[in-house]
Structures are given as C-alpha cells and as structure tokens.
Amino acid sequence: MKHLVLISTTLILAIVSCENKTEEPLPKDPDKAEVVSVDRFSDQAAVLMKRSAEESLPGANDPVNFDVIPFITKSYGPAGQLVQYYNFDVQLTIPALIYVLFREGEEDPVEGQINIIDVIPGDAGYNDFWLVTKVRVPASYQANTLTSFAGISSSGYTVDTTTTLVNCPVVPEGSTATKRLGTESKNLHRGWYKDKIAYYFSFEEKELSTTPVGTVPLSPVYVTFVENPNEEDPTSGPPSGLVTEPGSDQTHNVIATLPEDEDYSPLWIVYVYDNADFDSVKDLETAEAANILIEAAMNVNCPVVFIDQ
Numbered sequence: 001m002k003h004l005v006l007i008s009t010t011l012i013l014a015i016v017s018c019e020n021k022t023e024e025p026l027p028k029d030p031d032k033a034e035v036v037s038v039d040r041f042s043d044q045a046a047v048l049m050k051r052s053a054e055e056s057l058p059g060a061n062d063p064v065n066f067d068v069i070p071f072i073t074k075s076y077g078p079a080g081q082l083v084q085y086y087n088f089d090v091q092l093t094i095p096a097l098i099y100v101l102f103r104e105g106e107e108d109p110v111e112g113q114i115n116i117i118d119v120i121p122g123d124a125g126y127n128d129f130w131l132v133t134k135v136r137v138p139a140s141y142q143a144n145t146l147t148s149f150a151g152i153s154s155s156g157y158t159v160d161t162t163t164t165l166v167n168c169p170v171v172p173e174g175s176t177a178t179k180r181l182g183t184e185s186k187n188l189h190r191g192w193y194k195d196k197i198a199y200y201f202s203f204e205e206k207e208l209s210t211t212p213v214g215t216v217p218l219s220p221v222y223v224t225f226v227e228n229p230n231e232e233d234p235t236s237g238p239p240s241g242l243v244t245e246p247g248s249d250q251t252h253n254v255i256a257t258l259p260e261d262e263d264y265s266p267l268w269i270v271y272v273y274d275n276a277d278f279d280s281v282k283d284l285e286t287a288e289a290a291n292i293l294i295e296a297a298m299n300v301n302c303p304v305v306f307i308d309q
Contacts, residue, residue: 025151027144028195030114036196037061038120038172040089045121047090047298048238063174072179073242075221075253077307078284083255084306086177086203088169091128091267091301093215095165098130098191099152103139112143116152116192120170128301129208129216129267132164147192165208165216167266167303168200179305181205181259203266203303205259218299220256221268222287224275229294243278252278254287259304266303269296 039060229237
C-alpha cells in the first residue's frame with residue numbers, strides 16, 4: 001500500500017510539473033507568414049489621395065507604381081535645380097515606433113530578425129516616419145521569435161528609444177519606387193505587424209534625427225495649384241492639381257533645401273503661392289517673393305530622389 005501511495009504521489013507531481021512548465025515560443029518563418037492588407041488611399045489613411053475622391057487610385061492591397069504621376073513630381077531646387085520627389089501624402093510630425101532587436105552586449109541588430117511595427121496606414125498614430133526603438137534581448141534569443149509589439153510588451157525586455165528617424169512608407173506587397181539618390185536598396189523591406197508581414201520602402205537620402213521636442217523636422221516647399229484654394233469651392237486647391245508648364249509635367253514647386261543641406265527634411269511644410277506668379281517662380285528666391293496665399297498648409301512626405309545639378 002505504501003508503494004502505491006508513493007507511485008500515485010510521484011505521478012501527480014509529474015503531471016503538475018508538466019502543466020506548470022512554460023514552453024518557450026518558437027521562431028516564426030517570415031516566408032510562411034500571412035501578409036497584412038494595406039490601403040494607403042482609404043479615407044482613414046489618406047488626406048490628399050483618397051480613392052473616394054479619385055476612383056483611379058489603386059485599390060486596397062493592390063501594388064502601387066510610385067514612378068508615375070501623381071506619385072512623383074518634377075520640381076525646382078533652391079537654386080533652380082531640376083529635382084524629383086515622391087509623394088506619400090500628409091504625415092504627422094509625431095513619429096511612430098519601429099522596434100529593432102539587439103542581443104545583450106552586441107551593437108548590431110539580431111541577424112535575420114526583421115523589424116517590428118504596431119501600426120499601418122489607416123491605424124491611429126501611423127506615420128511613414130519611424131523612431132528607431134532598441135529592444136535588448138538575451139544572448140540566447142533566436143531571430144523572429146518576437147513578431148509583434150504585444151510580444152515585446154509581455155517579454156519584459158529592456159526597450160530604449162533613440163533620436164534616429166527612418167522614412168519607411170508601408171505599402172502593398174509588389175509596389176515599386178525605383179528612384180533613389182543614394183545607393184540604398186530600391187526593393188521592398190519586410191517587417192512584422194501583429195504576427196503578420198508588412199512591406200515598406202526605405203529612403204536614406206539623408207540621416208534624420210528628431211527635433212529637441214521629439215518630432216520629425218520640417219523644411220519648406222512652395223507649391224501652386226490650377227485653381228487657387230477657395231473655401232467655397234471644394235474642387236480648388238490640391239484637388240485641382242498642380243500647375244505645370246504647357247505640354248509638360250514640370251511644376252514650379254520649389255523645395256527650400258536639398259539632402260546635402262543640414263536642415264533638409266523630406267517632411268515638407270507646404271506654402272501655397274498664387275498661381276498668377278507661376279511663370280516668375282523658378283527658385284527659392286522667386287518663390288519667397290511670390291504672393292503666399294496659405295502658410296503652413298500641411299506637412300507632406302516627399303523624399304527627394306533625383307537632382308539634376
């Protein structure tokens with residue numbers, strides 16, 4: 001009888017031990033993960049480029065070719081240089097967070113781990129501009145074990161914010177934007193979003209840091225529209241389109257800084273000038289001399305990708 005009691009007690013302890021054992025999460029394979037649906041042109045995500053106002057814009061999760069109008073603009077630089085920039089619509093000055101994982105004691109990100117985000121276009125707080133946030137994981141950590149912000153939060157790992165900003169617009173899988181100033185990859189990058197895969201571009205024409213108050217820096221751009229903005233006419237201003245030279249897609253928009261300048265930022269604060277001054281505006285001096293109709297109208301993400309010196 002004593003032997004039976006001992007055996008029963010041992011079995012009970014073994015069962016309890018198995019029930020209480022916490023299994024370590026296993027790494028996930030990004031190649032086999034579900035891809036999240038992205039729509040940059042919904043009413044929730046867009047300001048200037050809403051599909052509800054322009055039916056020709058790509059549908060939800062349809063690949064976007066950003067190398068065609070209205071997603072790319074020919075403009076002038078501060079000294080009259082011919083420049084081109086992509087148009088990624090209005091963005092906030094408060095960056096979103098992108099989580100980059102580092103093993104304890106190492107200065108390079110975990111090899112094979114893709115970065116983690118917690119918002120995509122249409123989500124509250126989404127921004128193309130991301131504040132790099134370091135997550136310190138144990139030396140034994142296996143890449144892609146963490147695949148969500150929820151996982152980071154529950155892990156208890158140390159999280160350190162930086163002042164480093166990256167410009168990485170989240171887009172549908174298969175989207176293209178083939179122009180860059182630098183030598184960075186023109187391909188799409190992958191990130192984890194709530195255990196799913198999100199795709200994004202990266203623009204590295206200038207190293208960016210937050211302002212002293214933690215926001216994305218701004219630089220001026222001067223623009224003019226086919227119809228000057230009129231509060232009584234909803235088709236005026238941006239919906240009427242940019243003024244261009246006859247038979248051309250060359251605008252007389254003028255950006256105030258270039259990536260080589262210390263105060264350059266791809267988040268442009270828009271100044272709208274009178275379209276009556278279109279012919280006279282060809283550089284920063286003439287843009288500043290034009291009749292400014294609206295100051296600080298909006299902030300738009302337009303990374304410069306071409307300069308004809």
